[in-house]
Amino acid sequence: MSRPMLEIVALEKSFGDLKVLRDINLRVATGEMVFVIGPSGSGKSTMLRCCNRLEEPTSGAILIDGKDIVGCSSSALNRMRLEVGMVFQGFHLYPHMNVVANVMLAQIKALKRPKDEARERALAMLDRVGLRHRAETMPTQLSGGQQQRVAIARALALDPKVMLFDEPTSALDPELVGSVLAVMKDLKDSGMTMLVVSHEMGFAREAADRVVFMDGGLVVEEGPPEQIFANPKAERTQAFLSRVRA
Amino acid sequence: MDGLDRFLTTFFNARIFARYLPDMLAGVWTTIWLAAAVIALGLSLGLLLACLRAYGWRLANFFIICFADMGRALPPLVLILIIYFGLPGLGLRVPGPLVLILVLGTVLAAFAEEIFWAGLTSVPKGQWEAGRATGLGFTQTLVQIALPQAARLALPPLVNRVLAISKMTALGSVIGVSEILSVASTAQSFTGSAAPLTMGAIAYVIVFLPLVVLTRLLERRFAWKV
């Protein structure tokens, strides 16, 4: 494996006395889509949020294209966060701005793009998630699935090297999940490096390159989806999968 | 003269109304610009302090909270009397209108800081995270994302407070600022009639009713939004 796009080395995270992550090691190659599954409280989301330091790691290193995001200064952090796109479970679109302004804001303020260019780029990204025609709408008037696709466009517009997805479909009605997964699939096909925390097992089986099973703050098992789903080695993985299927 | 007639000439004497109309209009003007200055000072200072508080510097926050608490706990008239009657003892004579603007502006700033701060703490954490995750700095996230949402939440209580404190410009009558109530009281003692007081009350209602109506409109708009 050549140099990975995202590499997590000996990552630990404690909240007070509670150890949420203990020695996580994970590599995501360029263009790879890695799925993280596991029971709630296993530390999946915390690990993901450490990757752009929304959560401050207790120790360890996280390399984005070879550069450590854990040790860097706060101004360097803002620059590195541009390289790491994040999609939240709750969308978190800015309710006081219309859709295209949502996608433009960080381009103008953080990336210092000229306004026209930012707008052009925003419209292109909205087009990509199939929502160009809703550019002037306020976020609250969109369905959950549409809001999440705008959130993806907002992250993509900054030309990130890696995209993090934190349970992107968990807050959606079942009939809206498909549209978001379709955008993610399209993103993978275009060569984006993606780390996804999600419960969409069917999608993982079909689209993921690798699946990581986490429990108790540890990576218990990892491998290609067909192996993890059809033939899990660890007992905890088997128990989890049988509970999910039941 | 029957009772109603006497009541009308006592409280609604047209001749006295006409005679004091110019003075009253001048008083109205004074009340309006005093209120405008108080609002400008109070809101800008309050907003500034609430933003400063967001940075979470311990020492600064201690002073901001003390300031906001004292401004809300002290009756404005006490502060007005201390400054207006106390400072000349140190050879510092502050003109009445300035005393009024400083005291009421500061008091409004104390309330506005608390209201803006409550607004800022009501902005969901995910909004901050979304801003920071897209590479915006703390100040950028504060100004671009948190503040507009906080201001929206703060609007209804803020307008109520602005109304309450603007009305306190009537305290100017105690320290010789010739705003509406001063004009009315002076005219009342000159004419020996209650009509100027009625006139003053009417003037206040005309000046401040628009703000009251504004609070009603905001209340309705925000009720729809839910």
Next chain:
Amino acid sequence: MQDFIRLFFNLEVMAQTLPLLMQGLWMTAKLCAAVIGLGLVGGLFLALGALSHRRWLRWPAFALIDFLRALPPLVLLIFIYSGLPFAGLAISPFAAVAVAFFLNNSAYYAEIYRAGIQSVPTGQTEAARACGLTTGQTLAHVVLPQAVRNVLPDLLSNTVEVVKLTSLASVVSLAELLYSANMARSLTYNASPLVLAALVYLVLLWPLVRLVSRYQRRLAA
């Protein structure tokens, strides 16, 4: 600096005028009791009027509330104190203050009650009526307890405002705390009694203001 301390924080003058101020504080307490008590009751009736289904009740209630909210309390006080004698209604300073601030605060308490009552889900009323409670019983035992709990910080905050408001009684020469302090100032040519009065207000109201802040942390989105 020494001048400043002598004029504003003169302990001797403070000690000398403390008894006078305490008498004033007693008057302030009596005023607060009267205004808060009357205001809480008057406010409730005004709120019920404003929430009534009958237009002839609702409309005047709203008009009265808004009129009282537009009028500065000091103006109302002066009008009652100096104006009513012209109509042959001489009135004591205490009564004038009590009536003026009762009217003013009824409007403010009414707005708070109204918000509180509207915050109680209609299902609560329906459930109570379905159980056979009368309108009055539903209001007293089901709606009001929840309503008051929901707006407790606002009721408290307005009560702080009432205490501060009573300082305006000094304008009509009612010997409450601020009047006494200002009297002491003019007798001693020293601002320390006013500072002492400020400290008394601060000691009384700071805990309440803290409490209000604690409860009012979040604004409804």
